[in-house]
Amino acid sequence: MKNENEIREIIEYYASQRNAAEQENIVSMLREIQEVEGYIPVDAQEMAAEKLGVKRVIFSCIMKRIPDLKEANYSHELVLCTGERCQNKNSMVLLETVKKELKIAKDGLSADKKVHLTTQNCMKQCRTSPNMKIDGKLYTGLTEEKVLGLIRTLK
Ligand code: FES
The missing domain is CATH 3.40.30.10 (Glutaredoxin)
Structure with missing residues (x-):
């Protein structure tokens, strides 16, 4: 990803929320990541999964359901x-x-x-x-x- 420090800050902020692993929190985090990068890169997803303590596949499921979230088109x-x-x-x-x-x-x-x-x-x-x-x-x-x-x- 291009803006690693900024993305790290975003992820750390959302990971520190009490409802870190809930969908509402995850969607807001993904939206912010997309604002910075233009889409949601795989390595940002990996980092977020680790910090939030969730599986990366959860992000894919959410992104498929919310059309304005753009997943990286590679694995x-x-x-x-x-x-x-x-x-x-x-x-x-x-x-x-x-x-x-x-x-x-x-x-x-x-x-x-x-x-x-x-x-x-x-x-x-x-x-x-x-x-x-x-x-x-x-x-x-x-x-x-x-x-x-x-x-x-x-x-
Ligand atoms: S040049 Fe510093 S890590 Fe590669």
Whole structure:
């Protein structure tokens, strides 16, 4: 997602409500996320599910019922760090590996439209570079083999 800090704040606010796991609270949270991002990214859903202590599938059910909420039209969000420290540890090679393996098009979508790839200029985890996030979860100290292993498990 593009505005991670803002999204984190929104999610933390709604997670701290007494009725955090109730539909009314979730719908308001999803609306705010959409206002910031334009739609509701997979990694924001993952983060929200964890903080609110609910299953991610609940969001999909709600979004299907409320037409003005736009879910990401792919299943996984992959963000590769291309900051300087990660680049020094071959992150550009990893990027090419991912692009080739998933046949990523110009819009960042894989050939099967299930994965969306973006890059980030430093994830503030330089000590463990090179880094990548899949659906908001950080993977560190990556190699080509590790990356291929991870993305081949994505469905
Ligand atoms: S450059 Fe990749 S985490 Fe800082």
